[in-house]
Amino acid sequence: MSPISPRGAAWLAAVLIAFSPLYAGAAEIVHVVGKGQTLGRIAKRYRVSVDALREANSLRAGERIHPGLSLVIPEKGKEGDAARKAAELGKKGKRGAPRAVPDEKGDAAFPRRPVRRGVVRLVRGTERLEVQTLTRRGHLAPAALAGFSRILRFYPTGATLAMDARLAALVGQVSDHFHGQPLHVVSGFRPYSPVQYTAHSNHNVGRAMDFSVEGVPNTVVRDFCRTFRNAGVGYYPNSSFVHLDVRAAKAYWIDYSHPGEAPHYDSPTSQGTADESAGDVEPHAGVTEPSMPAPEAPPPPAPAATPGSPETR
Numbered sequence: 001m002s003p004i005s006p007r008g009a010a011w012l013a014a015v016l017i018a019f020s021p022l023y024a025g026a027a028e029i030v031h032v033v034g035k036g037q038t039l040g041r042i043a044k045r046y047r048v049s050v051d052a053l054r055e056a057n058s059l060r061a062g063e064r065i066h067p068g069l070s071l072v073i074p075e076k077g078k079e080g081d082a083a084r085k086a087a088e089l090g091k092k093g094k095r096g097a098p099r100a101v102p103d104e105k106g107d108a109a110f111p112r113r114p115v116r117r118g119v120v121r122l123v124r125g126t127e128r129l130e131v132q133t134l135t136r137r138g139h140l141a142p143a144a145l146a147g148f149s150r151i152l153r154f155y156p157t158g159a160t161l162a163m164d165a166r167l168a169a170l171v172g173q174v175s176d177h178f179h180g181q182p183l184h185v186v187s188g189f190r191p192y193s194p195v196q197y198t199a200h201s202n203h204n205v206g207r208a209m210d211f212s213v214e215g216v217p218n219t220v221v222r223d224f225c226r227t228f229r230n231a232g233v234g235y236y237p238n239s240s241f242v243h244l245d246v247r248a249a250k251a252y253w254i255d256y257s258h259p260g261e262a263p264h265y266d267s268p269t270s271q272g273t274a275d276e277s278a279g280d281v282e283p284h285a286g287v288t289e290p291s292m293p294a295p296e297a298p299p300p301p302a303p304a305a306t307p308g309s310p311e312t313r
Helices: 006-019 039-046 050-056 079-087 144-151 165-177 218-225 268-273
Strands: 022-024 029-032 070-073 119-124 127-132 183-187 208-213 231-235 242-246 251-254
Touching (some): 039 070, 119 144, 127 144, 144 165, 165 183, 165 208, 165 218, 218 231, 218 242, 251 268
Parallel strands (some): 119 183
Antiparallel strands (some): 183 208, 231 242
16 A cells, blocks of 8 residues: 555545544544543443553543543553553653643643652752652652752741651652652642631641642642542642642542632532632742741641631631
């Protein structure tokens, strides 16, 4: 068979886009879920397994899909490597730097990156930190805590607190899952303030972090963090970060407030489990490096405010 001409290739691409609910990149196919479609039907259509389809899209067993959702279709014959294919939905730009490819909703897709297991790359303003948080066996590397705690300090004053070891380990797992993409820190340790919206925040005791993953939609980061046991996950659609904390039970909430506003939770249940409001986050955190005074000890815990008072709005 003679090779297809450039003109014929362009015509074929136009036909595929016009008559198929998917678009293809250099090495991957993305299917846009239609009304009434199930994972089973989609998997059968592309002759891949349902498990491979779940793995490629970080879907939990039993998790439902909805019309308009974009699903990465794993390559046939390489279904065991589906997670890598999902993380590589993107193209390299100049000098090997990753270039995010927007999907039909405007979210950035996964860029390509080499995997260095256990190594976390944290970015905060002009500050950069690359630290080995996990050993090859997946355990926390104790030496990582000092650097981890410093970059998660309270930016306005430079106050530091030793961050929770389990939080550092979970952040290492997040980094590994997204193939070492830089994690942009928005907030870490925050001393207690009588005007904070949540009277008892894990940020006050070094057990919480607000962040985003470069090139990955916050919805995808959120969904992966929700797979952790005994962790709190907050989603802020009108802000730039996902909240992750460690606690004694699983928790999840959505806060629709904008930066600097009082919380606007999706339900009364969320109000009871939320660890912070978007309005609690220090303004311009990590954007401009402040002058750094000598680290100071955190202030003594203040008495909890009475529920319903202005301090706990």
